[in-house]
Amino acid sequence: MKRDGYDLVTSTDSSEAQRAFENAVLGLATHRPNTGLAVQATLAADSHHVAGHALKGFANLILARSELGATAASALNDARDALSVKAGGTTDERVLVTALDAAVEGGFSHAADILDDGFENRPTTFLPFKISQALRFMLGDAAGMLKASTRAVKDLDTGSRAAGFLLGCHAFSLEEHGRYSEALVAGQRAVALQPDDSWGLHAVSHVFEMCGDTGEGIDWLEGSRTAWSRCNNFSFHMAWHLGLLHLERGDDDRVLQIYDDEVRPQQTDDFRDMANAVSLLWRMEQSGVHVGDRWMDVADVAYRRRTDTTLIFAALHNLAAMVAVGEREGAAELVAQIDAKALGMDDQARIAAEIGVPMARVLAGLDAPADRRMIDRMVANLPKIGGSNAQRDFFVLALAKAVGAGGDDAAVSQIGRIRQQLKADDRLFKTIERTVGTRLPA
Template identity: 80%
Template sequence: MKRDAYDLLTSTGSDEANRAFEGAVFGLATHRPNTGAALQATLAADPDHVAAHALKGFANLILAREELGATASLALGDAERALAFNGGGTSDERILVAALEAAEQGLFARAANMLDEGFRHRPATFLPFKISHALRFMLGDAAGMLQASTRAIMALDPESSTAGFILGCHAFSLEEHGHYDDALRIGQRAVAMQPDDSWGLHAVSHVFEMRGDTAEGVDWLEGSRTAWSRCNNFSFHMAWHLGLLHLERGDYDRVLRIYDEEVRPQQTDDFRDMANAVSLLWRMEQSGVDVGARWSDLADIAHRRRTDTTLIFAALHNLAAMVAVGDRAGVAELVAHIDAKALGLDDQARVAAEVGVPMSRVLAGLDTPADRRVLDAMVAHLPKIGGSNAQRDFFVLALAKAVGSTGDTTGVARIGQLRQRLKAEDQLFHSIEHSTDRRLSAA
């Protein structure tokens, strides 16, 4: 048995596998593109490395692609066989595999709870902490993220190699609750301790975005470009934040350059890349910017994935891309699949039922909530879509636009009040309000 540099006790007898696995965990922490290669090296050195199989399974599930479910299932089977080969493995490994089994069934909340509870006495053990944080992020479970990160920092050794990374996660959890001063302070401390902590950099950029501190936000992202530009496709997301800040400043030419060169430099179909691109293009169009033919590749990808409801957050962004180009057949098919998803029993089925179904109709222009209780319920359930407050703001704005199209100024104002609890006002929301006022006056 070996305890790795991140406090995880594994049953491997291979020093080479242990070193490679530590590299994989570091890659996970820093969002580096070599994480997969490090996992392959781990399993080449020890084909029965339980934690490596478990991490491979979680990594495929977090990609939220329907076709990768089979790969995750194979990883779970490999992890279970590795446990048996290693005489039942360590307690740490058994917890990881049990949580992976729950996640593979679509029960991300249960998996995150199992990781948090299983490591309750060692809450700063980095791998299970980070996986739980990622799962809760996908569920929009800000409360769970903050509870876990608070326990972790209370048990944290400030001299440990993961201290900066855990503080970065804590900063993000604080930011999602609107505790901006604390998030800024802790996020900056995290980055000072661990300059490779892109999630900490990200947390601080969220603070500037949500408070409307555009100049400081641009300076922060440009000043840390050396760090986040080394990331995997997470660098596209950091560029998305930079684009949002310039958009709020009205520098539309700069936003288009950022979109072409840094947000969408590759026509990938990763749902996170799609979400960046769809939401930024939509915001630009609402600001009166001509985005040219930039919707085309997004809509093509969305059409190919029109039956995939693995993650409702992803499905709704795909829906918006097809709406943008008038792909009525694709829109109708995806709306029907979201309806069908709502009949299931896993976490995303509940998300579909509570918010995915009504939001899909709003995005598709099929329905607008007329009843105030329905509108309030939609806004209240929005966090369950997953992602961050900044990402979900796209849905809030789309909902406000749809409500405003009916001339419901009171409804738009209600959405604005709920939105202001976390985000400073910006030009785009004001334009939606003014458009509603003009429509009502014309009527």
């Protein structure tokens, strides 16, 4: 039995496996591209490394691709077998496997609860903490994220390996609650402790964006480029933030350059990369920027994913891409798939029913909200889609555009007032307001 450098107690007797697994956890924390290789090295050194199998399972689920569900289930079986070989394993390992079981069944919220409760007395044990944060992020559960991160940073040992990473997560959770001053302090402290904490860097960039501090945001991202440019595809997302800041400043040519070179340098179908591309292209078009044929590759990916509703957040971005190029049949098929998803029983089925179905119909141009109460309900339910406030702002803007197209200037103003509770007024929303001849009061 060994306690690793991030406080997880495992049943491995292999020092090589422990070192490899610590590298995997560090890769997870820093969003480095070598994380998968480190997990492979862990399992090569100890084929019954329970936590290694569990991490593999969670990693495949978090990719939110329908075809990877079987891979995650296989990892769960391997983790269970490893527990048997290790005479039941450690308490830490059993918690991880129980949580993975819940997640494989579609219960991300339940899985996160299992992780948080299972490590209630050791909330700084980094792997279960980070996995729980990731699952709650995908569910838009900012309250759950903040509850866990607040517990983790209380009486934090700043000399521990995970200290900076824990603070970075806390900074992001604060930011998602609109507690921007606190988030800024926590994020900057996180990066001071751990300069490679890309999530902490990311949290601070969110603060600048939501507050409308474009110059400071650009300086922050450019000044930390050495750190985040070494990330895996998370670097594309950091570049997305940079693009948004330049778009707000009207630097159209620079935004197009960032899109081509840093946001969409590879034609991947990772849902996070797609969300970056779709939402930035949409914003550019609404801002009057000519994007040429840039929609075509994302629409092609979206069409291939038109039956995948593993994650409603991803499905809605795919839908928007197909709508952008006039792919009506593919869009109609995906809307029908989201309707069908809403009849299920797992977390994403509930999300589909509560917000996925009505938002899909808005994006597809099939319906606009019938009345103000429906608008209020949709905006209130948007966090359930998952992602961050900045990412979901795409849906807020699309909703405003949809009701504005129907000439409902009062509804656009209503959406704007709700939006201003978290985000400073910006050029794009003003453009949408002008299309219906309305303006929010100062």
